Amino acid sequence: METKTNYIRGTLGQNYDEYNRILQTAQTNPEILKDDNVEAKINFFLRINERLAYSVGLPYGSFLVQFNDTLNKLFIYYCTETENQVEAHGKLVLNYLTVKRMKTISKEILKLYNTYIGRSSISNITEANSVIDSFVLPLVNFLPTFSKAIPEVKEAEFLNLLTTIFEKLNIALKPELVSTFLSSVF
């Protein structure tokens, strides 16, 4: 498993270092995340990872687990920023390139999770539990952001991700978790 993680890490090369550098800087200066160049780099990093998740499948999780926490924080940050922009300037800002870039990053994060879970060939309950513990349970933090958001800001990919979770992990999903997800959607 460690060899696979190192191989994926090697494939990403300096993109992973760049991503970590951006996030370290963002801890002291969150405004950097609104920079066009930074947004483009994050977007590029996410797209490479999505393709990796597609090709590698379940073992990709051992690499994703190293930075999924930061992905979740990024998702919440960009969703909240988009909401703030809409509140301050109206729905028209959704057509602005700056806001579109933020929405693209949120979408790419959801797409990455969706591809990873969808492409994982989960054959037993232990594997399913491991995916749920590492990636699905932290997604519960997205729910308040999703249910509070105005319709135009809500990402359709989130519904797609829930569909994939229900289909692929149904053998191990606890009823309480399903109810939590359902109550945020309806």
Add this chain to the structure above:
Amino acid sequence: MITTDFNSFPEHRTNFFALLKSIIKYNFQQLYNMPEDKFHTIMNCIVWSIKHELSTFSDLGLDLLYDTLQNLTSSIEIMNIFYGRYFLSLLRDLFEVLTDGFHKSGFKLQCRILFCMCKVLTSGFVTYFVNGS
């Protein structure tokens, strides 16, 4: 956000019905255990999609309704409660789409659902209509 008209948010609409389909298929019990008003909203979504002008959505709605009715057969108690609440309204909605001429593509499934509902009545399992109303 998708109940005000038939056309806005097409991406959300497609993904929402795909989600509903997977919930009905894999987690029907949790769906049924939801608060009554939320379950009612879901049933409204299904009925609403059956009446949708696009056959993609109306056929998907029929599929969802058929799967829902099939899932009910696991428990007589659930069947009684469900049909007690929804039988007449579902029958009315079903006849509406059967006779309006806009939903011909779903005729086969509409008939299958109607057959399912008639079978429930004649099976004797559902006693609600006799005792309840």
